[in-house]
Structures are given as structure tokens and as C-alpha cells.
Amino acid sequence: MTVLILAEHDNSELKRATMHSVTAALLISEDVHILVAGNDAGPVVKTASEIQGVTKVLYANNSAYEHGLAENVAPILVSLGDSYSHIMATATTFGKNVMPRVAALLDVAQLSDISSIIDQETFSRPTYAGNVITTVKSTDKIKVITVRATAFEAAIVGDQTAPTEEVKGNEDTGLSVFKKLEVSASERPELTSADIIVSGGRGMQSGENFVLVEAVADRLGAAIGASRAAVDSGFVPNDYQVGQTGKVVAPTLYLAVGISGAIQHLAGMKDSKFIAAINKDEEAPIFQVADYGLVADLFKVLPELAEELDKRGLSKT
Amino acid sequence: MKLLVAVKRTIDYNVKIRVKSDNTDVDMANVKMAMNPFCEIAVEEAVRMKESGLAEDVIAVSAGPDQVQETLRTALAMGADRGIHIKTDIELQPLAIAKLLKAIVDIEQPEVVILGKQAIDDDSNQTGQMLAALLNWSQATFASNIVLSDGNAEVTREVDGGLETISVKLPAVITTDLRLNEPRYASLPNIMKAKKKAIDIKSPDELSVDVEPRLITLKVEEPPKRESGVIVESVTELLDKLQNEAKVI
Ligand SMILES: Cc1cc2nc3c(=O)[nH]c(=O)nc-3n(C[C@H](O)[C@H](O)[C@H](O)COP(=O)(O)OP(=O)(O)OC[C@H]3O[C@@H](n4cnc5c(N)ncnc54)[C@H](O)[C@@H]3O)c2cc1C
Ligand SMILES: Nc1ncnc2c1ncn2[C@@H]1O[C@H](COP(=O)(O)O)[C@@H](O)[C@H]1O
16 A cells, blocks of 8 residues: 655745645555656655655656646656555645546546545545535545645655655646746745734725734734635735635634634634634624634724734744 | 536535534535535626627536526526536536536537536535546636637636636636636526526436446534634733733744
């Protein structure tokens, strides 16, 4: 029984997301391989080989893999698939895009977004926006899985090196062509790996008002998140969205500001260690999941919060 | 151009989900059902393509028991031209649905198939990608903008790092994200008109598709509840708690 993990990367850096799949894979087998399908992705291969617990790195080097297009990446996983009992990737937009294509080509079901592993063929996963945990057993020969990052710690990079094997890749299918990636540049920590997140909702009223959130986030060294309403209203970019259909996060502290706490939002953050909420409506559902609730006008208390952090010498800036 | 839209009937997104006491399933008795929100976005997009003259024929497909015809009627009221109901009472999983949809694609030969990115009940986020695989077509998932041109579609995708734009060769499978459009409400005259539109009924057998579930559900349960916390009176008290009790700042 050997697990193959599809690495997520940009040809120069291995994404932290992949580390979470390694931890999940090690709960299934002691033999865990990572596939790096990339274009001159040497540094990625190096990091992958140093992850604790990884026993082999497969490297498929071809320009077809440069942008991680599903049509190009799926065939290599399919050709390697028969040697593995499980094929995994983390449930990021990359993993969600590629893995079902692999599963269908192997004629097996996919287990999406697993949050716990019962045994080698039985897994739990959240459904209905996290209101339900469903435990399913797979009857397929190969289990194709995406892993919920927040449910498994990130594996760490150690000082050992697993062997690397070059594998023959496939050519570009030509079915789709990458045009561009517009990244929302930010100096702040990445949402899915941040220790503290400050999120703003519709209550912020405008994009400009997010400076109030930024002031607090910067002092805490926090990432910034948002509700769907804040994203749809154009206050912040789409990749800030936390929730059922956005990002799933589980920081040590999640501070929700002007967010009502709809189930679709809670689905993305209710596994945070501590939740604090600021909302002027004491009936807001967010208070049902918050460890600490402050019923107040955010426009008054966010500046106070920033000031008080400075006063207590807690500011990181 | 012919467009195919796959629509799923799901529990309405506003409904509070309850699990049956024997932990076998979610309680569906007397629960309000609706079209999966991402499928509404898919129908809206297809209808707009038709309205702008890019497409002539919009076919809505849904698989499931008799009640899915209500969902198909909603799609028809929004502007789809006709419906296909793949009738079965068996539990359908994404791979089976993708196979059924492939069989319909083989018959209808559309140039674009639009699906929701995710069904809000099973939260699988699989069917579109699987369909693209089975057809050996290009796929553009999580679309927030689609520009159709001759033989290609330029699609902007909502990805973790921002917005990615790809150009896919037609025929293609596209799955919708939330910000692609705002679905319309069907007007009363259109709801009346939709009653006269045709819904074709097919069975998995007729389409020679094996829909046997591959995943066996062992247990359905509610997640552990969070203990409800305390209401603090001021910013100072909030910081005291975060600093001294939670020790997170
Ligand atoms: C298919 C589907 C998927 C979805 N996916 C997601 C998702 O992934 N993530 C997500 O977040 N949502 C998602 N939603 C949307 C979700 O249902 C809610 O509509 C959304 O989360 C509401 O955002 P909000 O809390 O910012 O806005 P609202 O619900 O409007 O809440 C605003 C809050 O701000 C408070 N407020 C206003 N002014 C102030 C002030 N001055 N001071 C303090 N408080 C103030 C109000 O009391 C209110 O509670 C989805 C919905 C659907 C149908
Ligand atoms: N029973 C069904 N009938 C028609 N389309 C479906 C069905 N189930 C899923 N789909 C389509 O597949 C999309 C993604 O569903 P899923 O992969 O289950 O998250 C949905 O938004 C629909 O477009």
C-alpha cells in the first residue's frame, strides 16, 4: 500500500498546502510518494524530498505542466495510478480542479475534502456546509482523495532527503492554454496558514473602510479575510472569501467584524481555535459560535482596538 | 451553438439541516427544496449567451427522482428551451452523474456544457471535472467570467491566489462560481410558458450507464457543537480575555 501525493507549486516553491496531505497520507501508509509535475521545478523537488515521512519523489519535468492545467496534469497521475492504493492532493482550487479528472479517468469515485481517516478505505468529510459529517467507505481499488488542510497538521521539512526518480511525462494536450494570473498582492500572511485572521463583512460598508480592519490586522500580524457579501460588494478581492465555497481556515484566533455568521460563512471558520466577534446586533448568529462577543459599532471599536494594542505594547508594527 | 446545463435539486440553502436520529441520512421530510445556487448561475449564464445571440439552444438536464422535474421547470422558466430528465430513484454520486451527462452529450452534441462548481448538499465539487475527463474535453472550473469566441472560450477562474485566465478549446465543460452573474427570478408569464416546454425522460438503462454507488455511506452525524462563549462589555475586556485567558495575542 503506497500513497501518491500531487504536489502543488509554482515551479519554484512547494505550496504549504501540500504538507497537510503528507500528514494525512502518513496515517494511511508508511510509504508516501510525492509527484512533482512541473517545468524546471528543481527547488520544488528538493523541498518535497526533505519533507519528513516522504519516501520518494517522482519528478515529471515538462513545459506542459508549467501552469498546472488539469488537462495536462491528470494523464501523468492516471499513468502512475495503478501502482498506488491512494492518490491525494490538498483540497485547494488546484487540487479540486485536477483530482476529479484523475478519478474519472481511473473510473473511481473521488472522496472530497476528507477531514478524518478511519481506516484505509473509510473516511469522514463535511457536507451541507459543514453542518453534517458524513462517513463513507470506498469500494474502489484506487482511492482518489482531496484533503481538508485544516484537519491535518502540516508535515515539516527535516534534514533527511528522500530519493528522487525522474518519470516520463506526457505532452501538452493543447486543450487549454494559460493566459494570466492576477494575484492580489499582499504583504500580510497567507489566509490559510495565518495564526490570526481578522475578517470583515458587509458591516464594513465599503472597501475604503477596510483600512480599519487593516490597522488591527497589521498590529496583530494577521491575515485579512472577508464574507461573501464583502467580496460581492467589491470591498476586497475574491480570494479573501472564507466559507463553504471560499477558503476553509482554522487559525488560533478568528476575529469576525461586521459579519452576521451565515452557515455558509461558519463552514469556513468554525474550526478556529478561538473566535471573537464584533457586531452591533446582539442577535447575530456569529455570537453563537464566538468565544468572545462584543456588541458594538465596529466604526467605534476598531480604532479603539488598534489604539489599545499599541498601549499594551502588543503591536507587531 | 447548443448549450447544455446540468441542474441539481438540493435542499434550499436557507434550511437548517437536521440529521435523522438513526444517523443514516439528513432529514428530508417536509424540507424546502430548490435549485442548487451554482446551477442557477449556470442556467443564467446559458440564457444570457442565448440572449446575446451566441447560442440558439439551451437544454437543461437533471438526474434524479420525479421531483427533479420541478427544478427543470425552474430552468425552463428562466429561459432554457427544453429539459431532459434522467429518471432514477437510486442515489447518484458524481461519477455516475458525469457518465449520465456524457451519454446525453453524445446524443445532443452541445459545444459547451455548464455546471455548478459544487452542489451545496454533498459539497463534492467533482461532476464538471469528471464529465470533462470522460469526454476528453477541456475544462474551465470556478468561472467568474466567460467570453465565447470562435472555437474558444476565454474564462476567468476564481483560484486561491487570485484570478486566473485560461483559454479553452471548444467543446468545453465550464463550472460556475458565485460571481459569474446574478441569476434572474423567473417572471410569472415565463413560469406559465415553461409549463408548455418539453421535458424528455430517459433512464440510466436506456443510456447504458451503470450508476451503482461506489461510496457507501456508513454514518451521517452532526459535528460537535462549539460551546457558546461570553459577551464582553468593552474593547479592554476583549483584549484582557484574548491576552490572559485565550493567550492568543
Ligand atoms: C451557494 C452559497 C454559497 C455561499 N458561500 C459563502 C461563503 O463561502 N462565504 C460567506 O461568507 N458567505 C457565503 N454565502 C453567503 C452567506 O449566505 C451570507 O449571505 C454572507 O455570509 C453574509 O455576509 P455578511 O455576514 O458580511 O453580511 P450580512 O449578513 O449582511 O451581515 C452584516 C452584519 O454586519 C453587522 N453590522 C452592520 N453594521 C455594523 C456596524 N457598524 N458595527 C458592527 N456590526 C455591524 C450587522 O449587524 C450584520 O450582522 C453563500 C451563499 C450561498 C447561497
Ligand atoms: N443529479 C444531478 N443532475 C444534474 N446535474 C447534477 C446533478 N448532480 C450534480 N450535478 C451538476 O454537477 C454540479 C456539481 O455537483 P457536485 O460535483 O456534486 O458538487 C452541480 O452544480 C450540477 O451542475
